[in-house]
Amino acid sequence: MFNTNVFAEAYAQDKDHHPFRTDMERYSIVSWLEPIEDKRVLDLACGAGNYSRMFCRLGARKVTGVDSSQAMIASAISHTPEIMPVTYHTLAAEDYGSAIPYDLVFHAYLFNCASSPQKLNDFCRVIFQHLAVGGQMLGIMGMLGHYPSGRRNPSGCYAAYQGELSEGDAYTIFFPGQQEAVNHYWTRSTCHSALLEAGFSGVRWYFPVDNRSHQMPVDDWIELEENPVFIGISATRT
Numbered sequence: 001m002f003n004t005n006v007f008a009e010a011y012a013q014d015k016d017h018h019p020f021r022t023d024m025e026r027y028s029i030v031s032w033l034e035p036i037e038d039k040r041v042l043d044l045a046c047g048a049g050n051y052s053r054m055f056c057r058l059g060a061r062k063v064t065g066v067d068s069s070q071a072m073i074a075s076a077i078s079h080t081p082e083i084m085p086v087t088y089h090t091l092a093a094e095d096y097g098s099a100i101p102y103d104l105v106f107h108a109y110l111f112n113c114a115s116s117p118q119k120l121n122d123f124c125r126v127i128f129q130h131l132a133v134g135g136q137m138l139g140i141m142g143m144l145g146h147y148p149s150g151r152r153n154p155s156g157c158y159a160a161y162q163g164e165l166s167e168g169d170a171y172t173i174f175f176p177g178q179q180e181a182v183n184h185y186w187t188r189s190t191c192h193s194a195l196l197e198a199g200f201s202g203v204r205w206y207f208p209v210d211n212r213s214h215q216m217p218v219d220d221w222i223e224l225e226e227n228p229v230f231i232g233i234s235a236t237r238t
């Protein structure tokens, strides 16, 4: 799983260097983000902190990163300059509790870690509880479980599973370097309902956008545009 130093370091590097990560994943997130200058940001399942640091660079006043993996948090701390206003916690997202409301609650691939409908609801509840009224919830959800098992794609990651996946089913994701992790299959419709149930309004879904950098052939960008390996979700608290 995500709990080894080798995986955490490889993940941190991939996030900052793979063209899919920089020119599609990060590019999409930035394009969907409301202005965060001087805002408070909660990054749930922050991993090695790549997006927590990005929020600092974009001018956030305060960033809190939460991840259940000690190795990921250790990597996050080691890559974060002291001057950045980030605090990291090794904790399950569903156990996070703070009296401070956040202007942005962000989560990348958290929903894929929900092993049951109850867990998905818990994630949505915690996200909602920590979002300020009028704030933005922004997330991305991996879609590799919607690809055929074993099918390679230009993101460098692929999913492996047996038979057909249904709601909540586990599958294995292989990352570059053959690191692997368990993810869970959720449809947009189930996540949408969980978000409404938690109290969110204005739920919107987005397909990835990219800047088609020259670091990957054009056909690879087209493949990733036509068969997205993640999708975006935003919602608000009114």
Ligand SMILES: C[S@@+](CC[C@H](N)C(=O)[O-])C[C@H]1O[C@@H](n2cnc3c(N)ncnc32)[C@H](O)[C@@H]1O
Pocket (backbone or CB within 6 Å): 002, 015, 044, 045, 046, 047, 048, 049, 050, 051, 066, 067, 068, 069, 072, 091, 092, 093, 094, 107, 108, 109, 110, 113
């Ligand atoms: C695919 S990584 C994404 C990391 C980060 N969001 C990013 O995009 O760079 C998924 C992360 O979710 C974390 N995770 C899994 N279950 C979690 C939970 N219940 N609470 C918090 N973090 C969790 C894992 O430790 C891992 O770091």
